[in-house]
Amino acid sequence: AQSVAQPEDQVNVAEGNPLTVKCTYSVSGNPYLFWYVQYPNRGLQFLLKYITGDNLVKGSYGFEAEFNKSQTSFHLKKPSALVSDSALYFCAVRDRRGGATNKLIFGTGTLLAVQP
Amino acid sequence: SAVISQKPSRDICQRGTSLTIQCQVDSQVTMMFWYRQQPGQSLTLIATANQGSEATYESGFVIDKFPISRPNLTFSTLTVSNMSPEDSSIYLCSAAGRQGGNTGELFFGEGSRLTVL
Numbered sequence: 071a072q073s074v075a076q077p078e079d080q081v082n083v084a085e086g087n088p089l090t091v092k093c094t095y096s097v098s099g100n101p102y103l104f105w106y107v108q109y110p111n112r113g114l115q116f117l118l119k120y121i122t123g124d125n126l127v128k129g130s131y132g133f134e135a136e137f138n139k140s141q142t143s144f145h146l147k148k149p150s151a152l153v154s155d156s157a158l159y160f161c162a163v164r165d166r167r168g169g170a171t172n173k174l175i176f177g178t179g180t181l182l183a184v185q186p
Numbered sequence: 187s188a189v190i191s192q193k194p195s196r197d198i199c200q201r202g203t204s205l206t207i208q209c210q211v212d213s214q215v216t217m218m219f220w221y222r223q224q225p226g227q228s229l230t231l232i233a234t235a236n237q238g239s240e241a242t243y244e245s246g247f248v249i250d251k252f253p254i255s256r257p258n259l260t261f262s263t264l265t266v267s268n269m270s271p272e273d274s275s276i277y278l279c280s281a282a283g284r285q286g287g288n289t290g291e292l293f294f295g296e297g298s299r300l301t302v303l
Contacts, residue, residue: 104291113190113278113294114229160228173219174292176229 072097074163074177082183083151091146091180093161103144104162151184192295199302206265207298209279214259223276235262269302
């Protein structure tokens with residue numbers, strides 16, 4: 071069965087410092103990978119996705135993520151954190167086999183807290 | 187992208203009652219989904235809302251408890267039936283656009299926050 075793990079419940083970082091939010095997955099073959107952000111009392115917003123090609127994917131708000139097949143990881147990164155980046159971040163996976171079901175399986179989420 | 191509107195945005199409900207959540211998308215979409223996000227937890231897929239046919243439910247969710255309708259390509263409803271405090275949660279509608287296929291991202295509504303007393 072496919073699954074996604076986000077090992078950190080919370081990540082704390084000072085404004086201006088680089089940030090990393092970790093994600094590992096367990097899916098047979100090559101999955102499609104996604105990152106979403108959820109601000110307080112809001113729905114989820116799409117940040118970026120990995121489908122194929124370049125392992126480094128750039129997304130919204132200066133975020134990027136690196137697909138690492140050997141480590142089955144898809145960590146979210148940003149070179150310089152902003153206080154406004156403080157939110158809940160979800161990694162998600164979709165198995166590319168089995169047809170276009172479009173179902174996403176989400177990780178448990180990581181709360182990013184950026185201190186001024 | 188697709189803009190998804192949900193209502194109600196929040197409600198306080200009495201035990202034993204039922205509530206229907208509406209989801210409207212501003213464009214025709216191929217697939218719509220309903221997720222549940224319990225307090226402090228991740229998103230769990232309840233079902234896929236199929237246009238013109240019965241919804242496809244995930245393990246642990248049944249039609250009698252969560253009846254779903256999808257009369258057309260832009261609208262769906264989720265009913266939470268015979269509610270108990272354990273149903274207190276955020277319910278999120280999501281959709282995949284026609285151009286997305288299997289590689290496309292999902293778009294989400296703002297969610298409906300239900301509190302059952």
